[in-house]
Amino acid sequence: MRKIVAGLFVSLDGVVEAPDKWHFPYVNDEMTGAVMAQQQGADTLLLGRVTYEVFAASWPHRSDPMADHLNNVSKLVVSTTLRSADWNNSTLISGDAIEELRRIKEGPGGNIGMTGSVTLTRALLGAGLLDDLHLYVHPIVLGSGTRLFDERAGQLPLKLAGSATFTTGVVHLHYQPE
Numbered sequence: 001m002r003k004i005v006a007g008l009f010v011s012l013d014g015v016v017e018a019p020d021k022w023h024f025p026y027v028n029d030e031m032t033g034a035v036m037a038q039q040q041g042a043d044t045l046l047l048g049r050v051t052y053e054v055f056a057a058s059w060p061h062r063s064d065p066m067a068d069h070l071n072n073v074s075k076l077v078v079s080t081t082l083r084s085a086d087w088n089n090s091t092l093i094s095g096d097a098i099e100e101l102r103r104i105k106e107g108p109g110g111n112i113g114m115t116g117s118v119t120l121t122r123a124l125l126g127a128g129l130l131d132d133l134h135l136y137v138h139p140i141v142l143g144s145g146t147r148l149f150d151e152r153a154g155q156l157p158l159k160l161a162g163s164a165t166f167t168t169g170v171v172h173l174h175y176q177p178e
Contacts, residue, residue, distance in 0.1 A: 002105045003131035004046065006114035006121050007038050010135050010148060016118050017146035020054075026138050030166040032066075038134055039069055042113030046101070049079035051116035056087040076104070076112070078120055098127045105129065118148055125156060125177070132176055133158065139169035 009019040039045075047055065052075075059070045075090040078097040085092040093100050101124070104112070114121060124130040135148075149156075162174040 002044075002107070002109050002112055004101070004105065004112045004114065004124060004129055005038060005042060005132040005134070006117075006124070006130055007035065007134040007136065008116060008118065008121065008148060010137050011140050011142045011145075012137065013141045013143065014147040014149060015142040015145035016116070016148045019116075022140055022142060023138060026140075026166075026168040026170050028166060028168050030164075031136065031168070031170055031172075034134075034164065034166075034172050035136075036066060036069075039066065039113055039115070041111050042073070043110035044074045044076060044112045045070065046076045046078070046112050046114045046117070046120070048117035048120040049077065049082055052077045052079070052082075052085065052087070052090075054116075056085075056090075060087060076101075078117075098123065098129065101129055102127075118146060121148065128177065130177065132161070132174065135173045135175070137171045137173060 008016050009023045010016050011022065055070065059067050071088055073089065075085070075087065076093055077085040077090055078093045080094055082092055082094070121130065157178040158175040159178050160173065161176045164172045166172065
């Protein structure tokens with residue numbers, strides 16, 4: 001069975017919104033290596049609409065190891081509003097995403113990686129479809145913004161599967177559902 005593996009950049013106060021505005025000062029070789037290892041461990045990339053639109057506008061115009069991987073990997077895009085997903089190797093999932101992803105997980109292939117896509121991450125956690133959650137906790141308090149977990153999440157037991165602290169103060173926490 002395939003695994004769905006998500007990775008998100010998060011502030012100390014739990015904000016995952018707009019990491020492009022606060023994340024980059026903390027990027028170093030350690031973090032890049034951890035993110036690349038997570039990405040390259042997947043043969044498919046799963047994205048929600050917002051993350052897809054941001055990535056599709058940026059990555060096709062770049063050429064580096066991360067860009068090459070993202071541009072060439074198979075992509076599944078979950079959206080009820082997009083009519084097409086034109087970025088190389090993209091397939092649109094517009095129906096019941098949870099049931100379609102349940103079916104895809106049962107099929108052949110390697111890991112399915114996710115980046116960002118907080119609404120989709122929440123839905124997959126709630127449906128019991130997310131196998132690994134990588135949180136890259138940044139040493140910054142933002143004070144406002146969309147949080148990964150809010151009062152609607154309820155209890156969600158997770159077990160720590162691994163951790164690392166980078167020299168920038170970012171802590172990489174790897175969780176799995178109990």
